[in-house]
Amino acid sequence: MSSPAKRADRLTQVRAQVDYHHQRLVLHQRLHGSRPSARLAELEHAYLTARDRLAGASSDGTPARPLSPPG
Numbered sequence: 001m002s003s004p005a006k007r008a009d010r011l012t013q014v015r016a017q018v019d020y021h022h023q024r025l026v027l028h029q030r031l032h033g034s035r036p037s038a039r040l041a042e043l044e045h046a047y048l049t050a051r052d053r054l055a056g057a058s059s060d061g062t063p064a065r066p067l068s069p070p071g
Contacts, residue, residue: 007057010057011057014050014053014057015054017050017053017054018047018053020050021043021046021047021050022047024043024046025040025043025046025047028040028043
C-alpha cells in the first residue's frame with residue numbers, strides 16, 4: 001500500500017475514534033449532567049487525546065474537517 005493510501009486509512013481511523021469518543025462524552029453528559037466526576041474526566045481526556053491525534057495525523061497539521069467541542 002502506498003504512503004498516501006496509508007495516510008488516508010489512518011485519517012479515517014482517527015476520525016472514527018474522535019467521533020466515537022465524542023458520542024460517549026455527549027451521552028454521558030446527557031445522562032449524568034456536566035458535574036465533575038472521574039468518569040467525565042476520563043471521557044473528556046479520551047476525546048481530547050483523539051482530537052490531538054487527528055490534528056497530528058492530518059497531512060498539513062490541521063483537521064480535515066472542523067471539530068466542535070463536546071456538548
